[in-house]
Amino acid sequence: MRLHRGGRLRWPTIGLAAVVGIGVLWHGRAAPALPTAEVKTGELVDFVELRGEVKAVKSVTLNAPSSTDGDLQIISILKNGTGVKTGENVVQLDTVKLQRTREQQQSDLKRAEAEIEGAQAQARLQEEQNRTELMQARYDVERARLDVQKQEILSAIEAGKTKLRLATAEQRAREAEQKLRSGRAAAAADIESKKQKRAKALFEVQRAQRGIESMTLKAPVDGMVTILPNWRGRFFGANAPEFKEGDRVWPGAPLVELPDLSAVRVAARVDEAERGQLSLGQTAVVRVDAVPDKEFTGTVSDISALAKIDFSTWPPPKNFDLALRVAQSDPRLRPGMSATARVAIDRVPGALLIPVAASFQKGGRTVSYVLRGARFEERTIEIARRNREQIAVARGLRAGEKVALRDPTEEASRR
Incomplete structure (x- = not known):
């Protein structure tokens, strides 16, 4: 190999170029294909989520006669959802x-x-x-x-x-x-x-x-048959089955309900820890499982003063009965349908909002990863308030920025 003038300087130059080249390649890589969310300005709603079932505000209950001695047997009963007119037979008991x-x-x-x-x-x-x-x-x-x-x-x-x-x-x-x-x-x-x-x-x-x-239970008003649960047929931890033909019923047992579906409510139960956050008049967003394409609004109309023991789970917790009056009606609603209600307990207007999934803990700090061009930039953020789904950010982010919903450093380490 022949030596050239300045040959000694050529090797360091080549080495530096190699190092610079490697850095550019690392910084120039495309950002990992991660889901992102936009930082938005809006209202943070803190809520209590409840599960319950749809019930009519007004309804007529058909009970087994209470003046009889001993149990009675159901000979016939109309099916759930059957429409009836005043005076029509609904339940026939053994005579x-x-x-x-x-x-x-x-x-x-x-x-x-x-x-x-x-x-x-x-x-x-x-x-x-x-x-x-x-x-x-x-x-x-x-x-x-x-x-x-x-x-x-x-x-x-x-x-x-x-x-x-x-x-x-x-x-x-x-x-x-x-x-x-x-x-x-x-x-x-x-x-x-x-x-x-x-x-x-x-x-x-x-x-x-x-x-x-x-022994013949007739409809006192027009309505739709809703068969009530037979609590005698309930096994521990399971839902009570509906009354059916052949069941034996006790005197005075509620068998069928004829609801007025022009006004409905959601009956739910709230545990002791959340009872203090709820009060009459609070608004709620209600979603009925069987009507997924519609969102209803409601208002807390009643909260029981005394706690009751719920034996559906073990150990049985104490909770309170709560009723939400639903503002809208819908012909698809039926008593007994399962529903989820989110009762607003606090509101923060004009907040900078990101999903909970967009915040991460790093070395005792709360950070988010902001998409900057082809890479994600780590930023420390300060949380003002949060609920189960969203975070109100006090500092560290600006509206319109996009933040990663998964940690990009972990994604890079998997590669």
């Missing part, structure tokens, strides 16, 4: 036992009526007999009086006998009159007692008939 009772009561009623007829017939016979005896007694009195009138031509002894016979006849007449009156009173009392017995038997028959009629 066999009540029909047997009614037949027994009807037999008792017929027997009571027969007893009344017998007592009335006996009273009429006794009345005739007493009347005959009274007439005979009065006849004897008149005949005795005629005999007394003949005392002028009779001896003193005979006259005394006739007076005695007259007194005896008059006494018998008085006794016959008294017997007639007492017989009438006794017959009337006996008949009245039997009438009361008949009235009681008739009442039992009518009650049995009303009981049979109450």
Whole structure:
């Protein structure tokens, strides 16, 4: 190899060029293909998220009769979602036992009526007999009086006998009159007692008939059938199944609801930790699982004052019942549909917002990676407020910048 003038300087120059070349290549690489989000100015809404179900604000509940002894059995029940008109049958319960009772009561009623007829017939016979005896007694009195009138031509002894016979006849007449009156009173009392017995038997028959009629649950208003859960058929930790044909129900059990879907609410439960953040009148955004293309607005309309134990999980937590009145109606809404509600508990207007996924922890600092040309630049940011999905940035970012949703340094280390 031949030596050239200045040859000693050529090797360092080549080396420096190589180093510079490598640096340019590293800095000039295209940014990793990472998802990004734009930094925007908007309102940060801090919220409490609740799960619940849709219910009608007004509804009519059909209950099993509460005046029966023991359980009842469902013979037939309309399907969920069936539209009904006022007066139509919705649920039919078993009436066999009540029909047997009614037949027994009807037999008792017929027997009571027969007893009344017998007592009335006996009273009429006794009345005739007493009347005959009274007439005979009065006849004897008149005949005795005629005999007394003949005392002028009779001896003193005979006259005394006739007076005695007259007194005896008059006494018998008085006794016959008294017997007639007492017989009438006794017959009337006996008949009245039997009438009361008949009235009681008739009442039992009518009650049995009303009981049979109450086994048919009819729609008191127009509506749509919503079958309620059978809590007896619920296993621990599972949802209660709906009532169905063949189920046995307890007296007074709520079986079916006919909701007025012109106004609906979301019934939810809130735990003790979040109860203090909620109050009446707070607004909410409601999404119904079965209506994914529509977002509803709502208002907190009721919060229970006392906590209840929820046995659907273990250990059972204490929480509060909460109701959200939904402002809009939709013909697709049905009672029992699952819904998610986000109740706004605080608002920060004019905030610089990024997704929670756009912030990272690096050496005790909170940073974001801002897209600058072909690379990501690490910046320390200061968080003002945050919710579950967004962060309000106090310093470090500007509106319109794009930030990485995944850590680019980790992506580079995987390559």
